[in-house]
Amino acid sequence: MSRWRYFFRRLLLSIPVVFVGLTITFVLVRMGPVDPVAAIIGPEGGAANRVRIEQRLGLNEPLWRQYIDYIVGMLTLNLGQSWVIQPSTSVGELLTTYAPRTLWLGFWSILIAIFVGVPLGFYAGLNPNTGGDYLASFGGIVWRAMPNFWLAIIFLAVLRQSEKFFFGIDWNTIGVTVPGLIGQPPLNFIAVTDWVSLGALSIPIGFYFSPITLAASIKQILPPAVVLGSAAMGNEMRIGRTAVLETINSNYVETAKAKGLRNRAIVWKHVFRNALVPLVPIITNEAFILIGGSVIVEVIFGINGIGYLFFQASVQGDLPLVGSLMFVFIILIVSVNILQDFLYTVLDPRVGYE
Amino acid sequence: MSMNEFDDMRLRDRIAANPRPALFWLVGALVLIALELGRIADGVLRLGGAMGLMVDMVVTIPSSVRGAVASSFGTGAGIAAFVVTAFILLGIVAIIVKWLFIPWSLVDRLGIDVSTGREDILERLLVTGLLAIVAAALVWTPVGGLFEMLIGVLTRGVEAVGSLTTITSREIIPNQGYQLPDGSWEGTFLGLSPAWAWALRVLVVYAYALTWLAWLWKGYEIFREHYREADWTPRDDSINRLRTHYWGVFGFVVVFMFVVMALWAPAVSPVTAEKNLYSPYEHEIQYQGDDGVESITHGDANMNSRSRGGDQNVGLMSYDDYDRFHPFGTNADGKDLFTFLAYGAQVSLVIGLLATVLMAVIATVLALITAYYKGVADLLAIIASDSVIALPRLLLVLLLSVLFMQANHPIAEIYNGGLLLALIFAGTGWPLLWRSVRGPALQVSEQEWIDAAKSYGQSPTATMRKHMSPYIAGYMLIYASLSLGGVIIGVAALSFLGFGVQAPTPEWGRAVFEGKSFVSTSSWHVATLPGLLVVFLVTGFNALGDGIRDAIDPQSDSGDGSAAAATGGGG
Numbered sequence: 037m038s039r040w041r042y043f044f045r046r047l048l049l050s051i052p053v054v055f056v057g058l059t060i061t062f063v064l065v066r067m068g069p070v071d072p073v074a075a076i077i078g079p080e081g082g083a084a085n086r087v088r089i090e091q092r093l094g095l096n097e098p099l100w101r102q103y104i105d106y107i108v109g110m111l112t113l114n115l116g117q118s119w120v121i122q123p124s125t126s127v128g129e130l131l132t133t134y135a136p137r138t139l140w141l142g143f144w145s146i147l148i149a150i151f152v153g154v155p156l157g158f159y160a161g162l163n164p165n166t167g168g169d170y171l172a173s174f175g176g177i178v179w180r181a182m183p184n185f186w187l188a189i190i191f192l193a194v195l196r197q198s199e200k201f202f203f204g205i206d207w208n209t210i211g212v213t214v215p216g217l218i219g220q221p222p223l224n225f226i227a228v229t230d231w232v233s234l235g236a237l238s239i240p241i242g243f244y245f246s247p248i249t250l251a252a253s254i255k256q257i258l259p260p261a262v263v264l265g266s267a268a269m270g271n272e273m274r275i276g277r278t279a280v281l282e283t284i285n286s287n288y289v290e291t292a293k294a295k296g297l298r299n300r301a302i303v304w305k306h307v308f309r310n311a312l313v314p315l316v317p318i319i320t321n322e323a324f325i326l327i328g329g330s331v332i333v334e335v336i337f338g339i340n341g342i343g344y345l346f347f348q349a350s351v352q353g354d355l356p357l358v359g360s361l362m363f364v365f366i367i368l369i370v371s372v373n374i375l376q377d378f379l380y381t382v383l384d385p386r387v388g389y390e
Numbered sequence: 391m392s393m394n395e396f397d398d399m400r401l402r403d404r405i406a407a408n409p410r411p412a413l414f415w416l417v418g419a420l421v422l423i424a425l426e427l428g429r430i431a432d433g434v435l436r437l438g439g440a441m442g443l444m445v446d447m448v449v450t451i452p453s454s455v456r457g458a459v460a461s462s463f464g465t466g467a468g469i470a471a472f473v474v475t476a477f478i479l480l481g482i483v484a485i486i487v488k489w490l491f492i493p494w495s496l497v498d499r500l501g502i503d504v505s506t507g508r509e510d511i512l513e514r515l516l517v518t519g520l521l522a523i524v525a526a527a528l529v530w531t532p533v534g535g536l537f538e539m540l541i542g543v544l545t546r547g548v549e550a551v552g553s554l555t556t557i558t559s560r561e562i563i564p565n566q567g568y569q570l571p572d573g574s575w576e577g578t579f580l581g582l583s584p585a586w587a588w589a590l591r592v593l594v595v596y597a598y599a600l601t602w603l604a605w606l607w608k609g610y611e612i613f614r615e616h617y618r619e620a621d622w623t624p625r626d627d628s629i630n631r632l633r634t635h636y637w638g639v640f641g642f643v644v645v646f647m648f649v650v651m652a653l654w655a656p657a658v659s660p661v662t663a664e665k666n667l668y669s670p671y672e673h674e675i676q677y678q679g680d681d682g683v684e685s686i687t688h689g690d691a692n693m694n695s696r697s698r699g700g701d702q703n704v705g706l707m708s709y710d711d712y713d714r715f716h717p718f719g720t721n722a723d724g725k726d727l728f729t730f731l732a733y734g735a736q737v738s739l740v741i742g743l744l745a746t747v748l749m750a751v752i753a754t755v756l757a758l759i760t761a762y763y764k765g766v767a768d769l770l771a772i773i774a775s776d777s778v779i780a781l782p783r784l785l786l787v788l789l790l791s792v793l794f795m796q797a798n799h800p801i802a803e804i805y806n807g808g809l810l811l812a813l814i815f816a817g818t819g820w821p822l823l824w825r826s827v828r829g830p831a832l833q834v835s836e837q838e839w840i841d842a843a844k845s846y847g848q849s850p851t852a853t854m855r856k857h858m859s860p861y862i863a864g865y866m867l868i869y870a871s872l873s874l875g876g877v878i879i880g881v882a883a884l885s886f887l888g889f890g891v892q893a894p895t896p897e898w899g900r901a902v903f904e905g906k907s908f909v910s911t912s913s914w915h916v917a918t919l920p921g922l923l924v925v926f927l928v929t930g931f932n933a934l935g936d937g938i939r940d941a942i943d944p945q946s947d948s949g950d951g952s953a954a955a956a957t958g959g960g961g
Binding site for chain 2: 068
């Protein structure tokens with residue numbers, strides 16, 4: 037099978053995956069043990085109200101009709117609205133408010149994990165069985181085993197008393213001052229102030245940018261991002277170490293050495309590039325972990341992101357919102373999967389020739 | 391043992407031929423059992439109770455399906471659905487019964503001649519039919535009443551045995567007493583201080599468990615020396631490699647300590663959960679008050695020994711005002727933290743093991759089937775597993791447990807939501823395990839011996855069981871031990887959010903939640919210690935998994951993405 041045929045096969049497979057994922061969600065939300073209307077009308081809703089809501093949600097129709105309506109609605113991006121948390125707000129509107137915070141959190145947690153985990157792993161792999169290697173490996177294993185919820189609490193406690201632990205450096209006031217450890221990062225550091233329209237096309241020409249707000253925003257997001265990326269950081273370190281060890285003992289590196297290539301060139305050109313391939317699925321896998329794990333971090337650090345929104349929606353019984361959010365997550369994860377396959381196809385010529 | 395048709399002698403025959411070493415080992419094992427007979431009977435009783443509840447639940451499935459179908463498609467369809475569901479359930483039970491209890495082939499006995507592929511199916515149909523007759527007899531004839539009576543008698547017998555004292559019981563080594571004004575202790579073991587009495591009991595528990603471990607090892611050696619036909623098998627090398635793999639041994643020690651703590655939770659905790667956690671106002675303790683010996687309920691004593699930061703704190707290794715010793719201090723409600731964590735270990739272990747075993751069974755069966763038949767079966771399994779993976783796991787788990795708990799579904803009652811959690815984690819976790827073993831399973835299915843077995847006319851199930859599953863079992867062990875850590879973290883995370891195991895059943899995640907506001911005060915221990923235990927335990931499971939992998943397959947690379955994904959990110 038050629039590389040691109042392999043890729044297109046995977047692409048084709050993602051269509052039934054989305055369908056089955058949606059079906060599972062439908063079964064949970066509509067046929068599950070909780071009545072979707074109960075939470076919407078509240079304890080003293082009245083029968084008339086109930087009938088009205090059932091009609092609005094289409095719950096009075098037969099099940100197969102509801103199923104088709106749900107699937108068609110989702111696939112045509114008609115995501116519906118929230119009923120309990122913020123009644124009559126459309127899901128799209130909720131997403132534009134909540135998603136940027138989670139994206140900001142996810143961006144930094146991936147970035148920190150990559151820029152700490154991968155170099156540490158490569159360092160350990162280049163110096164195997166030294167004190168530094170043992171320290172990095174053992175640290176990575178323990179770091180990975182820490183549950184996020186516990187790590188978050190310990191982080192909060194330590195940073196709250198940062199004067200005591202870090203020789204009088206107060207976390208809140210060092211660098212930029214942030215209002216507190218808990219709370220959402222200010223995301224208004226960049227905005228468009230001026231638009232110019234060229235026919236139907238609008239092009240932004242005026243920008244507003246505040247480096248201080250940006251710094252505050254980064255500082256605010258740093259502790260939750262480190263916690264969220266902790267497991268991924270450990271994984272990247274571990275895989276990076278093994279990958280470097282494997283490539284460094286391979287024949288082409290021997291050849292390069294025999295050729296008299298400089299050590300530096302060997303490491304950068306032959307070792308690192310090939311060691312990056314096994315890291316691709318680890319980094320893309322992180323996306324899954326971030327989508328799922330962000331709930332806990334967002335709840336503890338008080339960030340109103342989509343994880344928090346999903347948590348609130350399921351706890352308060354806003355099942356229509358839960359169904360729509362789940363669809364968004366499925367699409368996200370499936371696209372990340374496709375991206376991973378694409379990267380593999382481009383990076384690793386061996387794909388498909390198993 | 392039915393599968394050893396090519397062996398010259400079965401294990402039973404080999405033991406009969408040379409019974410002395412086996413008897414020697416058996417006598418030792420019986421002595422060990424006798425020492426803890428009461429506790430073992432207790433455990434059997436609780437296991438039986440849980441099984442009974444499960445059976446009750448499963449029995450109601452067909453009628454509930456009938457109700458659901460009948461309400462939308464009419465009575466006739468309802469009855470049809472009832473029959474189909476009952477048949478499917480009986481079929482599942484039949485596979486288990488056939489596998490466990492019927493070592494000979496009914497089809498052969500009856501002299502029916504069919505092709506090998508059909509034989510398996512016919513065999514299972516026969517067993518299903520027999521089971522259906524038994525079930526009908528239990529429901530509609532007086533045999534059912536008789537059966538219930540028999541179970542009642544059995545239960546009472548085991549209960550009587552369960553009340554026997556054991557060497558690790560707190561009646562033999564009591565650690566609850568009060569200090570007289572002259573400094574001596576009343577009511578504790580040999581007048582030792584409660585701290586030492588407690589430490590002694592913990593020591594006895596671990597010594598007993600270690601003896602068992604040594605005796606099991608001895609049993610394995612006896613088996614190897616006297617009863618195994620082969621002088622050497624590859625497994626010997628694996629075990630030797632594991633014994634010298636220090637990282638793996640460390641993992642084993644941690645896991646062993648955890649399991650012993652969970653199994654003997656009533657013995658290693660300074661006070662029983664019944665008295666301290668579940669009904670503290672119905673049990674009293676004696677202590678030395680201002681005017682002589684006074685008594686107070688556990689609940690009232692707890693109220694005055696809470697750990698809430700500042701002056702209100704009972705820290706590590708300290709006594710409270712009522713002469714009670716708290717090795718890990720008390721929690722925010724004044725309950726003994728060590729007791730909480732020991733019983734919590736039990737809950738975590740039960741949920742983790744149940745979920746992992748279920749996951750491993752699903753993943754193994756699926757891997758065997760997809761590797762054997764390939765093609766459409768493989769494609770369907772890929773779509774199903776990818777779809778489950780496409781739903782973010784923690785969110786799915788959260789949603790499921792919220793749905794079932796808010797609806798007060800009967801399944802959420804069992805073990806305070808524990809069974810529900812195990813099922814949820816198993817249902818969402820099998821795709822990761824299946825993905826991990828799919829590669830090895832496909833590899834083994836390409837081997838020539840599988841081809842040979844096929845052309846020899848061996849039935850597919852026999853081929854999978856005899857020639858494929860042993861190869862996968864090792865990999866399964868590795869990934870299962872890795873994912874067990876993930877399940878434990880996941881359960882703790884859910885309980886932390888308030889949707890896992892419900893109060894009053896102790897759980898590590900809830901312990902962290904209860905102490906989270908006091909981390910930066912003098913009562914730091916309440917949230918910190920449970921978290922450290924989780925870190926320690928998960929590291930232990932990972933180390934054990936690494937050790938087993940290096941032992942089974944020393945050539946394998948020690949970094950595997952899917953294994954990492956199985957443990958990471960549980961929350």
